[in-house]
Every structure is written in structure tokens, then in C-alpha cells.
Amino acid sequence: MTQLQMRQQRWSAKFVVLLARSVISRMAVPSSSSSSWISGGSPVSGFTCSFVGFSRNWLNPLPTKLAKNVETQVRSLPSVQRSQVLRLKAASSSLGSAQEHKNYNLKDVGEIDGGQDLFVEMKQRFLNFKKQKYIKESEYFQTIAEAQYPKFMVIACADSRVCPSNVLGFQPGEAFMIRNVANLVPPLENGPSETNAALEFAVNTLEVENILVIGHSSCGGIQALMSMQDDADSKSFLHKWVVNAKAAKLRAEADAAHYSFDQQCRHCEKDSVNRSLMNLLTYPWIEDRFRKELLCIHGGYYDFLNCTFEKWTLDLKGSSIEEGGAFSVKDQAFWC
């Protein structure tokens, strides 16, 4: 049996235990003590709850404002789905009434946002999601409410045009994700950041099997980097961040010296992804899992001018993490 098979078997066992604990907690723990299970029972779900920091009823999948609409929808569902939804409702109501006074009054929110076009549309999108996705796939959403087991850690740019869930179809529970300016991974030596904090959790706790760093066309962060003066002592937070990819800038300036600024930026957009892949290996806990073939490291490049996507995978055999070390890639693909 391979290590991957052993791990999958271990996960299956975790699932059974978590589901059993979930059922027991709903049967035996009526209200306030259920919060300790939510925040402390599972390191995975516990992270989510403590990170969000809202009251437990924030998690209520059937808030009062929508209850009547949902009950109407539930009545129209096939009996199997109906029972699943009703179980969800029962579970959510068991979260207790002690904190109800802390909740937002959803009815009031609905009336207030009625005059705001952006939120009217957002509300409709949310209700469509609930009707078309959450209720129809209630069993799946109930499972991932207990804990998450994403196979991917995705690092993408904060750019509003780059949305991995949309472009690559990642569904809830499939990808642990962080988005930063220019989709950079700083090396270990640069110290703590949100990006390596997220990586630490994804690799060491969630034990993701894949890390995917996605670059993209017309990246404003890369343009800012390429525009920077080398000796600039900028107080800009943006400059202080993108300078993490300075090696890619120098490489682009050298390799594409006779090309236009825009072409140099394209070069840098792709090279910075490879720099980030190599920077991932500066973290011992990533390198260890990579060398044991428990973790694959991938690069990607989304060109939204032509709607194409390039994908490649770091090849363990041809890569070394020493300063300026070589790396090689495999499984390259171009989707168009």
C-alpha cells in the first residue's frame, strides 16, 4: 500500500469519526457546549471558526428571514433531499438560543439593503447559490461543514479578474486559497507573512497534496515591480511587497532587454511564478513533503486577454533548492 493510499484510508477513518461526533453532539449537546465542539473539536473546522470570529448563529444555514422561503423550497424537494435539508435545519437550530440576541436581524438588513443596487444583486446571487447549489447538494455541504479536506492550496493574485474558483471551477471545500498582489511566495528568510501562514496551515494541518501558484496577464503588481527604481527607498506597502520578486525582475530585464516594457512584464509574470515555486522549497516542511512525493508543486499562467491557461509541474528529479539552484518542470499543458 502506498503512502497516499494509507493517507486516504486515514482520512476515511477521520470522516467516520467526525460524522459520528457530529451526530452525537446534535443528539446530546443542546446549546452552549456545542460551541466548544465547533471551535475545538477539530483543528480544521476550529481554524475556520476562530478565524471568522462570528457568533455561532452566523453559521446557521437557515436564518429566520429566509426560513419561510426555504421551507417552501424544501416542500418541493424529493423526499430524500427534503430529509437532508430538514436534518440541516434541525442541526442549525440546536446551536442554541443563548446568543440569538447577538445576531444581526436579517429582516432589517434585507430592508436596509433594498435600496442599494449592489447588495440587491448580491443578495439575489446568494439566494440563487442557496437554492441552486446549497440545498440541492445539502449532503455535501453538510459534510464539508464538519471539516475541510481540500486537495489544493492555491496562491493567486488579488486582481479582480483572476478568480480561480470561477476560472478553474474550484468548488467549496476543494481549494484552500490565498490571494495576494502578484501571487508571490516570499522565501523563508523574509519572515512571516499571511502567505506563509496560510501555507503552513494548508501543508502541515490540512495536508494538501498540491500547491498551485497562478500568475496572470497584465498583472499590476508585476508592472509596479518592473517600474521600480533599483535604489528606490519606497514607503509604499505595494513596493515593499512586490520586491519579493526582485530576482524575477532582474531576470526579465536581462533576458528580454531588447523587448518592450510590456513584453518584459509578460516575461516577469511567468518567471516570478517559477521563483515562487522555488521559494516554496525554502520551507523545510514543504521541501520534506515534496521530496517524499506527498506534495506536488505546480505553476500556472492565466492569460485573460486570450483566455488561455498554461500549467506545469515542478520536477523533483531536476530541481535543487540551493541559491540560484536549477529546476526543471514536467507535465506541461496549454489549455486554449
Ligand SMILES: [Zn+2]
Ligand atoms: Zn496580478
